[in-house]
Amino acid sequence: MTQSWEVRAQELDERDSLRSFRSEFVINDESVCYLDGNSLGRLPVSTPAAIAEMLAQWGDELVSGWQHWVDEAQRTGDVLGSTVLGAAAGQVLACDTTSVNFYQLCSAAVRARPDRQRIITDAANFPTDRYILQGIAREHNLELVILDNEQDDDQYERITEAQLTPLLADDVALVSLQVVQYRSGARNDVPGLTELVRNYGAFLVWDASHAVGSVPLAFDADGVDLAVGCTYKYLNSGPGAPAWLYVRKSLQPTLQVPIQGWFAQADQFAMGAEFERAQGIRGFQIASPSIVGLRSINASLSIIARAGMPAISQKAATATAFMIDVFDEWLAPLGFKLLTPRDANQRGGHIRIGHPDADIICNALRVQHNVITDYRVPDSIRVAASPLTTSFGEILEGMRRIRDCVASQCYQNATARIGRVT
Numbered sequence: 017m018t019q020s021w022e023v024r025a026q027e028l029d030e031r032d033s034l035r036s037f038r039s040e041f042v043i044n045d046e047s048v049c050y051l052d053g054n055s056l057g058r059l060p061v062s063t064p065a066a067i068a069e070m071l072a073q074w075g076d077e078l079v080s081g082w083q084h085w086v087d088e089a090q091r092t093g094d095v096l097g098s099t100v101l102g103a104a105a106g107q108v109l110a111c112d113t114t115s116v117n118f119y120q121l122c123s124a125a126v127r128a129r130p131d132r133q134r135i136i137t138d139a140a141n142f143p144t145d146r147y148i149l150q151g152i153a154r155e156h157n158l159e160l161v162i163l164d165n166e167q168d169d170d171q172y173e174r175i176t177e178a179q180l181t182p183l184l185a186d187d188v189a190l191v192s193l194q195v196v197q198y199r200s201g202a203r204n205d206v207p208g209l210t211e212l213v214r215n216y217g218a219f220l221v222w223d224a225s226h227a228v229g230s231v232p233l234a235f236d237a238d239g240v241d242l243a244v245g246c247t248y249k250y251l252n253s254g255p256g257a258p259a260w261l262y263v264r265k266s267l268q269p270t271l272q273v274p275i276q277g278w279f280a281q282a283d284q285f286a287m288g289a290e291f292e293r294a295q296g297i298r299g300f301q302i303a304s305p306s307i308v309g310l311r312s313i314n315a316s317l318s319i320i321a322r323a324g325m326p327a328i329s330q331k332a333a334t335a336t337a338f339m340i341d342v343f344d345e346w347l348a349p350l351g352f353k354l355l356t357p358r359d360a361n362q363r364g365g366h367i368r369i370g371h372p373d374a375d376i377i378c379n380a381l382r383v384q385h386n387v388i389t390d391y392r393v394p395d396s397i398r399v400a401a402s403p404l405t406t407s408f409g410e411i412l413e414g415m416r417r418i419r420d421c422v423a424s425q426c427y428q429n430a431t432a433r434i435g436r437v438t
């Protein structure tokens with residue numbers, strides 16, 4: 017059987033229309049199976065030159081460079097919109113962090129519904145989103161209702177209309193959900209849930225951090241009002257690269273974010289006494305854009321634009337399906353459980369596998385076997401395929417090393433958790 021998996025991986029790689037893109041990324045060690053899930057995408061070969069070009073501009077142009085740097089958050093936002101978000105120009109900014117953008121948009125949403133008392137999110141939501149919502153609830157004296165989607169074994173954290181509807185009422189100001197659940201990889205129904213929440217007059221803020229660059233997004237067509245996400249996962253823009261925010265055009269005149277910085281001032285360089293908000297998406301910007309970070313985003317987006325999101329999301333579906341097939345034969349008999357939906361339309365670019373010794377297995381894989389996955393509390397491991405950089409051969413080899421490590425129990429000798437982070 018082993019042989020036939022190899023043949024299948026080889027065939028899938030040969031048929032993969034994106035396989036040549038792997039060479040556009042820095043891969044220093046071919047013996048590493050990089051199946052990280054996906055806390056940090058690989059570095060594009062073109063990024064250092066793009067950043068060097070920016071630094072040269074800085075050296076040459078000095079402060080006059082701001083003539084064209086000043087609106088780069090909007091320009092890069094437009095490229096994000098057209099390349100990966102399905103958003104027409106003038107609705108996206110590339111700025112700050114996901115956390116800051118999330119605070120800004122969620123605060124704007126609750127301010128726009130002053131008579132309402134509740135915010136809804138789910139127990140499996142990303143920590144920063146849950147913590148920020150706790151703070152917003154306290155600040156605005158609202159009740160934070162948590163949908164418990166961690167116990168149910170059938171949906172793998174996927175949020176259904178049937179689960180959400182009983183919590184909805186006309187006193188709900190805001191609902192916030194992830195497009196792809198960061199832990200389980202389950203993908204939510206963006207247009208369906210957006211419409212459901214809108215029917216109650218509430219806002220739905222989507223966090224698409226794990227979805228952007230792995231699944232098709234069509235914010236304009238799907239009626240999305242507000243969304244945020246990062247650029248360092250499937251968008252390969254580097255650690256701490258600027259995040260993005262999306263505000264539907266028709267909402268821009270009515271929403272006000274809490275941090276009213278000078279980049280949102282209508283006549284910014286008049287530097288007047290009173291804040292007067294700019295029209296359009298600039299009214300949601302806080303301050304000076306990180307030009308170095310934006311150039312990094314543009315370098316990777318130009319690769320993604322050439323590959324195209326249809327081919328990228330198809331590869332994510334095929335690669336995770338291949339992982340699941342190999343999982344069923346190699347890992348399920350070793351006591352692993354698949355904790356991600358089997359329907360490709362209901363998942364993103366990663367799968368989650370559960371095992372009682374997940375923590376120590378994940379360490380052993382990194383330290384002893386050169387397989388990079390990531391452990392998530394309490395007992396699971398995320399395994400991702402980043403469509404532009406992960407080959408089917410790499411997936412198969414990674415799964416083989418997981419199998420051999422666990423079958424031989426070699427992880428029992430592994431040291432405790434390494435490092436502080438993922």
Ligand SMILES: *Cc1c(COP(=O)(O)O)cnc(C)c1O
Nearest residue numbers: 113114115142198223225226246
């Ligand atoms: C990765 C991720 C973030 C990251 O937030 P930062 O502010 O960039 O640190 C936020 N939300 C979700 C759902 C994520 O997956």
